[in-house]
Amino acid sequence: MPRSRWSPRRRACWIDTASGRGLRSVTGTAIRIDAAEIGYPGRTVLRDLALTIAPGERVAVMGRSGSGKTTLLDLVYARAAGRAALVPQQAALVRRLSVFHNVHMARLDRHSTLFNLKTLVRPGRREVAAVRAVLDEVGLAPEIFRPAGDLSGGQQQRVSVARALHDGRPILVGDEPVSALDPVQGSAVLARLAARHETLVLALHDPALALAHATRVLVLDRGRIVLDAPARSLAPADVAAAYGAAEPGASGHDPRP
Numbered sequence: 001m002p003r004s005r006w007s008p009r010r011r012a013c014w015i016d017t018a019s020g021r022g023l024r025s026v027t028g029t030a031i032r033i034d035a036a037e038i039g040y041p042g043r044t045v046l047r048d049l050a051l052t053i054a055p056g057e058r059v060a061v062m063g064r065s066g067s068g069k070t071t072l073l074d075l076v077y078a079r080a081a082g083r084a085a086l087v088p089q090q091a092a093l094v095r096r097l098s099v100f101h102n103v104h105m106a107r108l109d110r111h112s113t114l115f116n117l118k119t120l121v122r123p124g125r126r127e128v129a130a131v132r133a134v135l136d137e138v139g140l141a142p143e144i145f146r147p148a149g150d151l152s153g154g155q156q157q158r159v160s161v162a163r164a165l166h167d168g169r170p171i172l173v174g175d176e177p178v179s180a181l182d183p184v185q186g187s188a189v190l191a192r193l194a195a196r197h198e199t200l201v202l203a204l205h206d207p208a209l210a211l212a213h214a215t216r217v218l219v220l221d222r223g224r225i226v227l228d229a230p231a232r233s234l235a236p237a238d239v240a241a242a243y244g245a246a247e248p249g250a251s252g253h254d255p256r257p
C-alpha cells in the first residue's frame, strides 16, 4: 500500500495515500484533510478522516485520552504550516531563559540572526513593550524577566499561550491550552485566543468550556469522528455522552465570557 511519510513537529507519522487520497490543500485559512489512515509506524490512529475547517471556525476537538486528538492536531498544524501558531500540550519553554525570551521566540523567524542575538543579550524597548503587552493579556506582565522554569505549571502554560498570541498567525492550534488553569482563567485565556486568531482548533476536555468558546465540536472515539456538530446545537451532556465522560460539564461552572 503506497504511503507518504511526513514529519510533523515532533513525531514521525504517515498517511495512507491509496486511491489518490491523502492530505489535500488549503484555501485561504481553511484546512482540508482527507485521508484513509493516519498514524505511526505499526499503529493506525485515525481512520477515514474527512475534515474541512473553514476560516473563522472555532473547533473544539474532544474525546477520551488516547482517542487521537494530538495526532489530529499535529496533522492540522502541519497542513497549516506558516499560517498557524501552536500551543503544545506541554508548554515547551526554555526553562533557563526569561519569560520575555520565551515569548519573543515566536518571532525569531521574522528577524535577522544579528537582531536575534542582540535581543538575546539586550532586548530593545520596542520588543519588551510588545511582549509585555501580550503577557498582560494573560496576567503575567510582572513576571516578564523571571526565568520561565521558576514559574508554576499554570503560569508556564500561560507563557506558552502568550507566545502564540505574540506569533499572531491567523490559525491557532492548541493542544489542551488551558488544562492547567482554573475555569475562570481558562475561559479568559480562550477568549483572548479567539480575539487574536481568526480560526481556532483546540483540544479541550471540559464540555462547558468547549461549548462556551467553540462554534463547532468534534468528538473522536478510537480514531474516528463520532460527533461533528455546531456548538449551539449541543448541551454539555450531549458532548459528555459522545465520549462517555463520567460527569457532564466537569467544571460545574458557567465559563461563558
Ligand SMILES: Nc1ncnc2c1ncn2[C@@H]1O[C@H](COP(=O)(O)OP(=O)(O)OP(=O)(O)O)[C@@H](O)[C@H]1O
Residues within 6 Å of the ligand: 011, 012, 040, 041, 043, 045, 063, 064, 065, 066, 067, 068, 069, 070, 071, 072
Ligand atoms: N509517537 C507515537 N508512536 C506510536 N503511537 C503513538 C505515538 N503517539 C501517540 N501514539 C498513539 O496514538 C494514539 C492516539 O494518541 P494521541 O496522543 O493522539 O491521543 P490523545 O487523544 O491526544 O490523548 P490525550 O488526551 O491523552 O493527550 C494512542 O493510542 C497513542 O498510544
